[in-house]
Amino acid sequence: MEHFIGWENFWKEWRNKDIETENDLYFQVGKTVHNKPIEKEIFDRINEGIVHTLDLSEEDILVELCCGNGLCTYEFRDKVKQIMAVDFAPHLIEAAVKFKSATNISYTLGSVTEFLASLESKGVHPAKYLMNDSLAYFKPEDLKEILTLISGVARGAFKFLIRGVPNDLLKWNFYNTDERKQRYHEYVAKGDITNDGLGRWWSPAEIEQICHTLGLDVVIRNQEPPVSNYRMDILISK
Ligand SMILES: C[S@@+](CC[C@H](N)C(=O)[O-])C[C@H]1O[C@@H](n2cnc3c(N)ncnc32)[C@H](O)[C@@H]1O
Numbered sequence: 001m002e003h004f005i006g007w008e009n010f011w012k013e014w015r016n017k018d019i020e021t022e023n024d025l026y027f028q029v030g031k032t033v034h035n036k037p038i039e040k041e042i043f044d045r046i047n048e049g050i051v052h053t054l055d056l057s058e059e060d061i062l063v064e065l066c067c068g069n070g071l072c073t074y075e076f077r078d079k080v081k082q083i084m085a086v087d088f089a090p091h092l093i094e095a096a097v098k099f100k101s102a103t104n105i106s107y108t109l110g111s112v113t114e115f116l117a118s119l120e121s122k123g124v125h126p127a128k129y130l131m132n133d134s135l136a137y138f139k140p141e142d143l144k145e146i147l148t149l150i151s152g153v154a155r156g157a158f159k160f161l162i163r164g165v166p167n168d169l170l171k172w173n174f175y176n177t178d179e180r181k182q183r184y185h186e187y188v189a190k191g192d193i194t195n196d197g198l199g200r201w202w203s204p205a206e207i208e209q210i211c212h213t214l215g216l217d218v219v220i221r222n223q224e225p226p227v228s229n230y231r232m233d234i235l236i237s238k
Contacts, residue, residue: 007137008111010194011089019069019095028095029068030133030197033226042226046163047075053235054128054161056080061126063119065112065146066134070096070105077102084108084126086115113142116149125155133164135234136199140206147214151238160236167222167232168201174230204232211236 015028026037037043050072056062060080067073067085069092076083083105087093093109101107108115112131119126129150135143150160166174175184187195195201204220211218216236223231 006194007199008088010197011087011092011137014089014197016091019099022099025069025071025095025099028092029071031071039226046227047072050130050132050161050163051076051079053233054130054159056128060128061124062128062130063116063126065115065129065131066137067096067107068092068132068134070100070107072132073105073107074100074102077105080104080128082106084119084124086110086112088112113145113149116146116153119153125153127154127156127158129154129158129160131160131162135162135165135202139200140210143207144210144214147210147216147236151214151216154238156238158238162234162236164223164228164231165207165234166198166201167230168203170222170230170232171201174198202232207234 019025019028023037026032031038031043050056054062056076056079058079058081061082061084062076062080064073064076064083064085067087068089070085073083073085073096081104083102085096085105086108087096088109088111090109093107096107110118138146147160150158171184172181175181184195193200207220208218216238218237219235221233223229223233
């Protein structure tokens with residue numbers, strides 16, 4: 001997975017400075033609109049949606065992939081029995097441990113695939129998985145690998161919610177000025193996949209195709225403003 005080297009460096013550098021306020025945690029993982037943290041009401045609504053969609057209960061072990069600084073992770077501590085969270089950016093895991101710890105949350109520094117592979121040897125078989133605002137930093141072959149690993153670890157029924165994926169069919173909602181369009185075309189011409197840090201645009205059809213190939217069910221829903229008019233949420237289950 002060659003491109004991970006690039007994204008790993010990107011995230012290691014991203015907002016790698018001291019955290020002084022709760023607001024800094026929002027900036028650190030890009031949960032901002034017009035240079036301000038997203039409103040508390042919207043933040044709460046997003047997290048309630050996750051609890052509902054994943055049908056989280058006190059019996060569940062929740063695995064959170066790409067947990068960042070634990071800003072959202074922490075909100076689920078009273079909803080489940082245990083949370084196992086992973087991210088490969090050291091300063092984000094440090095912030096998570098410092099500011100968003102709870103007795104039933106473990107934060108691990110590492111890549112998603114290595115972490116999922118390690119679960120098998122730990123003898124745990126979680127059935128609930130979350131990846132929030134992060135699939136844009138992966139490629140289709142990575143998604144296949146992640147889904148194959150989850151299918152093996154879960155050993156039966158599971159739900160995997162992948163939130164906030166840039167939807168290729170909605171990208172003109174994002175590139176909605178001539179300047180933005182031009183910038184996008186320049187990135188494409190250069191073969192630059194970072195898109196200013198936004199990452200890869202995914203088409204719903206390619207995600208459906210991957211899931212169907214692996215025999216998994218998938219439901220895709222576009223997010224709506226004020227959350228986003230260019231991202232989608234994907235629920236994959238078996
Ligand atoms: C936009 S942030 C989202 C963080 C968090 N999920 C949230 O919603 O606040 C994307 C995160 O993905 C992590 N990430 C990207 N690729 C990863 C990988 N292959 N393994 C582990 N973490 C990864 C980055 O370090 C970063 O923390």
